[in-house]
Amino acid sequence: MGEMSANDLLKKVRKIEIKTRALSHQIFAGEYHSAFKGRGMAFSEVREYQYGDDVRNMDWNVTARLRSPYVKVFEEERELTVVLLVDVSRSRLFGTTGSTRKDMLAEIAAVLSFSAIINNDKVGALFFSDKVEKFIPPKKGRTHLLHIIREIIEFEPTSDGTDISEALRYLTNAIKKKCAAFLLSDMLDVHQDGSPRYEDALKVAVNRHDLSVIEVYDPRERSLPDVGLVNIKDSETGECSWIDTSSRKMRTAYEEWFRNVEQTSSRLFMKYNVDKVAISLGEDYVKGLMTLFKNR
Secondary structure, rough: OOOOOHHHHHHHHHHHHHHHHHHHHHHHHHHHHHHHHHHHHEEEEEEEEOHHHHHHHHHHHHHHOOOOOOEEEEEOOOOOEEEHHHHHHHHHHHOOOOOOOOHHHHHHHHHHHHHHHOOOOEEEEEEEEEOEEEEEEEEOOOOHHHHHHHHHHHHHOOOOOOEEEEEHHHHHOOOOOEEEEEEEEEOEEEEOOOOOOHHHHHHHHHHHHHHEEEEEEEEHHHOOOOOEEEEEOOOOOOOEEEEEEOOOOHHHHHHHHHHHHHHHHHHHHHHHHOOEEEEOOOHEEEEEEHHHHHOO
């Protein structure tokens, strides 16, 4: 992406703010509240059982001690911390369908941030490539949020490559209290056989935090067009190689590899109970985010 003047950048941030703020107010704030706030229930006190109380909330220890039925009373934890883990590796700049991945990530991050801020929550962001490039600690307020959006649009990584484990480990160490973390990435951090390289870090992170994955992908990356010999450069390693796209065998093998990556990561997320939604570049992300919130 070329250099953007400060004025253009401000206009872009403002445009994203107007669009996403409206979406957050109209659609997401309530969904977000029921999806995330409802989970953060803190034990408050016990009181005597009343007709209609949920028996699952019975405090059997107190009941046995006082020989009378008592229930636990929970109250909603008022504040939540939201952390956006944004993949800024160069692999995501391949996007060509309408808007680049960068713009789409900025919009999705803005919708999540506004939804959080409407609900009086703190928002932080962590940018990563094959290392943690930048961490913006969670804070409240519009100015802070616009700072995050601006950073996503203009951030240039110092390193190529993707290492999701690094981001997850940093999150686990930096945020001690349970938070709602959203991982925004194409999730292409895999071994040659297509298996994810981040399972160990994921396992640790989900024990402490409420993690959701938003996979933003370019559909054009998932199949090869039949255009003969093509010299392709891996945007992460910088290596070039010739491939024959007219070979049906080559095209089929490429698509099968992607399918395998997809299936393996889906199994992994199910194993650790991580909510995930895949959003294609150029697609309306509203539906995807609604699905993510509703499935919780």
